Amino acid sequence: VFAVAGGRGYGCNPGALEEAFRRLAPHVRTAWAAERVHHHTVPPATRRLTPGTAAYWTALARSTYLVHNSAFDAGLVRRRGQVLVQTQAGTPLGRMGLDLVERPAAAAGADLGRLLRETGRWDYVVCANRHSALTWERVHPGGWTALEYGQPRTDVFQRARPEDVARLRETLGIPRGTVAVLYAPVHRDYRRTQRAVLDLERLVRRLGPRFTVLALGLPGGGAPPSVRGDRLDAAGDPLLGAGGRPAADADPLSGAGIRVTPAGGRVVDVGGHPHVESLCLASDVLVTDYSPLMFDYAGLDRPIVLHAAEPEAYEEARGTYVDLGSFPPGPVARDEDELIGVFAGGDWQGARSARLRAAFRERFCPYDDGRAAERVVRRVVLGQTQLPPVVPLDARRPPAAAVARSPLTTVPRSGAPVPSATASDRCPSTGS
Structure with missing residues (x-):
């Protein structure tokens, strides 16, 4: 069962x-x-x-x-x-x-x-x-x-093909040639009511028409990943509650059962989507604060940008096991303007971003080679001790992001100037 x-x-x-x-x-x-x-x-x-x-x-x-x-x-x-x-x-x-x-x-x-x-x-x-x-x-x-x-x-990340990614993006209504940013904010335990930390409409205006935001957790919209499975008082801790992930179709690559709601312009509310894995595959980059979704996403070897808002409050209320200030999975922005600067300057997909992601992936995705479920069944059900060997990180072939490395992803410089601030190597007080 x-x-x-x-x-x-x-x-x-x-x-x-x-x-x-x-x-x-x-x-x-x-x-x-x-x-x-x-x-x-x-x-x-x-x-x-x-x-x-x-x-x-x-x-x-x-x-x-x-x-x-x-x-x-x-x-x-x-x-x-x-x-x-x-x-x-x-x-x-x-x-x-x-x-x-x-x-x-x-x-x-x-x-x-x-x-x-x-x-x-x-x-x-x-x-x-x-x-x-x-x-x-x-x-x-x-x-x-x-x-x-x-x-x-x-495991689905390793078996997905480029045509699967293209089909998912089409189902989500992501315009061809645009960068899809998956935004996944975490639930804040210290707030009675959740409020938006980012002004997503301002974000897409500043980044220009080549960016679309897939928002997991708009105020009043679908629940962010933290509410689905990572939040203690809603049962993120496996012992203490009754929350969980949303309903899902049998195959996250099928694109079936997708429910998205336009939230105005190029911001799409995907909080009701049945498969977070599908959203990861369809996107080109993840923006999050303290959502554990970053560990899953690292297995795709696609850019991750941290928006480290209110780190002191989050650390005081919940606390973290990983010092994201000294060991981030990618560039870190302390506020909305710095986040815009990360994308405007190209830091989100630059060489430094790749180095940080590689170290993060090596530490947290050592066995995510597409055969994790198989190993569990062979050990628990079939009683086997000689399990399939782990595919080395450099030999894994998750599908590439659709447009992340395209020259078309440069943010236009015309119009209002984009803040020149870039993310620091460290964010304040997010360590364990």
Whole structure:
């Protein structure tokens, strides 16, 4: 039985593992537990279960494998021989689990007793990298085994082809020849109401007609990635809530199920899109503040720009595990004008950006070669110890960005002058 937080649709790491179960272990029957409204996202070969029904409880009782990216059902009574696989919702950046004991703004409503009970039931935890394994071992204590095999949901990055990227961009309405900027702000625990940190309309006006922004998290629009799977009080921590990623179609490369809303001009609200992975593939560059999506995106080897807004407040409320000031995945801008300068000067795709990204990718994407889900299934289900070797970083071939290296991406200099400020090598006080 597979599920993601909140009874949502097929996707995330459990979705990638379910597909690998059917492909590599066809003797195992699979079922997906989701609210009925999301049943259409489940592949035809997979049984559909509705939480709370008799069929659901029967499946939980009789299943051999239970796979989840968040908290397993509180009413679950584990049977002898059952194997519980916790996939997590990504590489941790903001503090999680027991590390939030002294972070009341981020841990509001957290049930640490439930956290300890939950982690004690796990058999395996899927870890994208060494950083994840060490962090989860400390903040989610238990007798489980770490499967340091990579991030299953990013396997799609390695199997995608240029024509898949082109189809996704067409479905999203991205004009040919324009640079698609994926903007992914993180949820701010210290705010009662979320507000825009960037004026995206001003941003696209200053950058000119060759840029389009895909916005994950406009005020009043779709939820940003942090709300979908990385936020503790909405269940970003696998033990403490009931959030999760949005519903998804079986194949993130299909372009089906896409819901986008024009937000005016060249800003597109993609907060309701069912596949963040598809948005990553369709974009040319990621702009984010503290979203763990940067770890997934680094596997694409495409530019990443940090907009380090309010670092002191974020560090005080949530805190981070990675010092983004000294180890960023790309150029860092402290405010909106600096961010415009990063793009105007070409720093976003320059040589320094590539160096920073290469070091970040080497540290956080060592196993993301497209076979992470396969390794998990071969180890957990088939009992194999000789697993597929990891493809070296320089031998991986994720699809290239559509226009990121095109000479057409230079920002026009006509009209109002673009601020000359460029991002510093460091951003203030974002370290752990």
